[in-house]
Amino acid sequence: MSTPHFDSPQRPRIWAVSISRLRDLFFDIAGEYVETADLRIVAQGFEDAVREIDAAGAGRPDVVIAGGSSGAYLKTRVAVPVVLINPTGFDVMHALARARRDGARVALVTHGDTPDEVRRFTAAYELDVTFASYESAQDAESVVLDLRDRGIDVVVGPGLVTDLAASAGMGAVFLYSRASVRAAFDTALEVAQATRRETLRRQRLDNLLQHLRDGVVALDAQGRVEAMNQRLADVLGLDAAKAAGRPLLELAPDLAGSLPDSDGDSFCTVRGASYVVHRGPLASSGAAAGTVLTFQESRAVEKLDRTLRSRQRVQQFSARYRLDDIVGASASIERVRSLVRRYARSDATVLILGESGTGKEMVAQSMHRLSARRDFAFVAINCGAFPEALLESELFGYEEGAFTGARKGGKAGLIEVAHRGTLFLDEIGEMPLSLQSRLLRVLQEREVVRLGSTEPTRVDIRVVAATHRALTEGIAAGRFRADLYYRLNILSIALPPLRERPTDLLPLAAELLLQAAAREPRLAARLPDAEAARRMLAELAEPLRRYAWPGNVRELQNVIERIAVELADADAGTDTHAATDADAKSILTRDMLRTVAPEIFEPHARAKKTALTLRERSRHVEADEIRAALAAHDGDRDAVCEALGISKTTLWRKLNATQ
Incomplete structure (x- = not known):
């Protein structure tokens, strides 16, 4: 039996459950909540009420209101919040006062233990009241019959007790008031609204999880699944809906020993695929907050890394070394540090001389970090590491269609990338003659023309060049332009060999x-x-x-x-x-x-x-590089000659030049 039912899908569903005279109060105040709640008064109690709630399916209530033993029974047996109606102190005093008018001997019967404050109240006012309590409907009937046998005239209590007392021929005073029932309804509304907000939050979270590219599972403090997205369920071969509430390692025993023991990352293999597993807290505080595990396929991580490297090149052009990273207290190194500090205050071009391995780039980076250009790019390129055509496109950039394979939209060269920063040209002595003239124009005019373009682009750069060769010998041999040398050798730092x-x-x-x-x-x-x-x-x-x-x-x-x-x-x-x-x-x-x-x-x-002279140092460096190449090619001199672009005679001569 259910009446009345004020239906609205937009409002929280509240069921008021009672099999006693408490229903009358429910009906009295139901109209006050018709605009704010979908209220249903259910004339069932105990197991019958449990069955009706369970049978409601998707229409089950957001909150249940009940009183006394029926409310306590429902609270432990249904999966929805239950708000108990609690009589106020005023309710008790008013009910006892009415009972004293109706009879000489009065009993107060409550569900559970009688509150201490009620006992103190009756003692303070010297009220002769018998106290009794019950746990179930059967207990209530026994208590009422016992009170009747003891000569009690009037019973004060909840609806079930007062109904039993009236049936036993005793006076009965209902304990609950409109105010206490109204307070229960207000609490139920707050609980329902909070529950709906939490449900909506969980739905949004679940929707977010389902749209994540990676597999995600949320675990409680005992390792049981709270939520799992479909992507991870597919990876593990599970039904995500049936996984909730079960331990993850019971569902996927192959993961045992592969998951991180603490917050951080680990690797695991699932069905032949490798995954990076990240563990993090489910909440920001609380020791038993739970855990979130994210499964990211390692191939996706590698692909993302390659994409980031290709799209964020400018962010890679930064100086890592500082002047303090140059170790040594000798007079020659102290002079180098002094020159770096002085030259960092200037924008003039610097030529760094030194054998291979003496730290030329470290000096260049230190100078950049001390300069006013420190917040902009430090772009380094080894002029001897690229074929001529590739070096030209890397340095100067190109327009779309400049050559076969040119990127759509063109590409900015490293000179443009270094705008407002520092351009470090390592092994400048290896730069082809054809590019030396183009670089000279950049140094003179501070503008660069891309391959395939006729429009110059203005650049504001500081150039630092380095070489282990004697550039004057290159000038004498016709391999290096004298005008470029004098344009580079404005400020000079010579690094001492070790x-x-x-x-x-x-x-x-x-x-x-x-x-x-x-x-x-x-x-x-x-x-x-x-x-x-x-x-x-x-x-x-x-x-x-x-x-x-x-x-x-x-x-x-x-x-x-x-x-x-x-x-x-x-x-x-x-x-x-x-x-x-x-x-x-x-x-x-x-x-x-x-x-x-x-x-x-x-x-x-x-x-x-x-x-050693600079020429002798150069010979030693060349011989050392040739020995390294021989080691890399397992002593195959033909392969080394091909790799280095020299003849066997030159190979033999350079190896023996330092003996």
Whole structure:
């Protein structure tokens, strides 16, 4: 039996449930809520009310209102919020006052324990009231009959109790008032509105999850699925709707051991495909807030990385090194630092001279970071690393249709990209003659013309060039334009080779070892600072200083990397935290150094007592590069000659020029 039913799909659905005289109050105030709620009064109680709520399906209520034992029963058996009607203190006082007028002996019967404040109230006013309570309908009937047998005249209580008392021939005073029922209705409206807002929020969240490209699952604190999007369900071969409430590892046991133990990333394989799994908190606070797992296919990550690299080239052109990164306290290095500071205040073109591996680009980046152009691009290009046609298009850019394969819309060259920043031309001595004249015009006019275009583009750049060759020899041989040389050589910095600053070698080696340790977790505890690294390398100081270092800092870095690998391998079988400097010294011996870098002990590798000329340095660098190419091609001289573009006679001559 259900009456009346004020229907509206726009308003929250509220069911008021009662099988007692409480229904009369429901009917009395129902009209007050016709505009704000879809109100239904249900004349059922206990199990009958549970069945009717469950049978409602999509039309089930947002909130149920009930009183006494019926409300307590529903609260534990239905999946919707239940608001209990609680009598106020005024309700109790008013009901007891009415009962005293109707009979001499009065009993107050409540569902559950009688509130302490009611007992205190009756004691304070010396009211002779018998208290009783019940848990179920059967309890209520027994309590009422017992009170009748004890001579109670009037019973005050909820609707079920007063109905039973009236049937037993006793006086009955209904405990609830219109005010208490109205308060329950107002609370029900607030709960319904909050529930609907939460439902809408969850629907939006679920809709968002379903439209995500990646697989996503939300877990509670016990690892049970709260929500899962269809993409992840398809990956795991699950029914997303049936997954809710079940442990994820029970649904997908293959994931055990592959998921991150804490917030962060890990890799796992699902059905032959690799995924990057990210773990994060479900909420910003609370230890039991839950977890969100995101499954991103590794191929998609790689594709995205390639796309970002191609579309955001300008963001890549930044200087990483600072002046403090140039290690050394020798007079020659201090002079370099002084020149960098002075030249950073100027916009004049700088030519950096030095052998390969002496840190020419590091000096150029340091100068850029100290200059007024620090907030703009630092664009570096190796002029010897590209074929002539490709170097021209990279430097100067091109218009659409300038040549076969030209990008639609054209492309800005690196000179344009460096606008308002610094353009670093490494190995400028390797630039083809045909491009030298075009670069000269850029330096003179500060404008660039793209391939296939006739319109110049103004550029504001600072040019820093570097070379390991003697450009004056190139001028004499006709390989380098004299006018370009004088345009480049306005300000000049000459970098000393490593063999000419022996006092810097050990501090530099220690810094490189510290950097290598930072990339190798097994060495991090053993090398907390540069001082520890210097102590560790002390045994090797003498042979390292005696070596000529034709590859300069770059070669030293290679040797230190080998030493770091040797140290890490030695640590593999020991307790890293228990390692001491004594352990390190026992590992870093001359024999170990001879094993990882035998070239240091070769007779011809000893440092010369006199400084080399720039031409001699160039020969050493060329020979070192040829040896590296031979190693890369497993000693195949024909392959090396083809790769370097030289004849076998030239190869033999350059290898023996430094002997």
